[in-house]
Amino acid sequence: MSHDLSQLGWDESLVSAYRPYDRSDATAGRVLRADRGVCTVLGSDGVTRASLGGNVLLKAAKDPALLPCAGDWVVLRHWPDRRTTIEAVLPRRTCLLRRTSDKDSTGQVLAANMDTVAVVEPIHPEPDDARIERLLALAWESGARPLLVLTKADMSPTPEAISRQIAAIAPGVPVVAVSARLALGVEQLRAYAGKGRTLALLGRSGAGKSTLVNALAGTPVMPVQQIRDVDGKGRHTTAYRNLVLVPGGGAVLDTPGIRGVGLLDTADGLARAFADVTELAARCRFDDCRHETEPACAVALAVADGSLAPRRLASWRKLRHEIEVESARQSARLAGTAGHRRRRS
Ligand SMILES: Nc1nc2c(ncn2[C@@H]2O[C@H](COP(=O)(O)OP(=O)(O)OP(=O)(O)O)[C@@H](O)[C@H]2O)c(=O)[nH]1
């Protein structure tokens, strides 16, 4: 079956990035799914399973974030013995990173080349403000446009009121309330996965991501977990992420139900997710104000006069602390590697 890759966002700038790799046994494709060492790739002549080529392995050994992931545009090489390998990952325009473990501060890429990252949070039981803020920082950090999707709108008597309330913690981010069960808001969401565009879904396990993917794809392509609606707690079911084609449009990318999403170097994402705090901070007397006990701190004043919620500031402080700890850890790691190299040479 032949596929028009422009539906998935293949454009002039990707053609240029591909040019240096162009040869008779090479083709371009987009990774639908990445498993350990093997990727499912959609090219213009259909779906292929491809293993990782030497160059890709070499780069990934230095930085695991360079391993191909769902959403990546890659260069495929077709060998005479019918094997297919991924020879290169074309430069990513956007990517969602997550810290893999506490010991080792490297990142794992969850998704690449999405135009929009939807933070998916159920309306029922009550949306978790702190989680939304954290995921929005991650979404901003990705370089894509963030969107906030409140799922299971059918389970709340007042979804519009809740959406309006939550918009306050998502400055500059469109909020869409959806119900897959009632097919409410799904069309609005579809616009973000239109021709040439990719929408990634980011949210906790059980938030309703797979259900949304299925609604957008028009067929059940992702397993949906059976959970007790009483407590809304989901079990962890989606262990892999998939890029799924949206009929007549682009693609939607499901990320695994995330428990502990670490933030990696998200000072910029934090500043954008908390644009209200950032704006206030610009008015503090001291450029390096920490908004703690400094005089003429515009942030503290805003809390005092009620225009900034104390919870919001506490949330911002918590994330800032995390980023500081993380960047200290990264510096230590880099210093450690440098020392190691010195000793060896
Ligand atoms: N009432 C209601 N329930 C929904 C809706 N969307 C999803 N659910 C239910 O919520 C549960 C979790 O949905 P999933 O789509 O599996 O959630 P997920 O975010 O993909 O979870 P992981 O796969 O663990 O990441 C399932 O029992 C769904 O039936 C909705 O619009 N309304």
Ligand SMILES: [Zn+2]
């Ligand atoms: Zn201040």
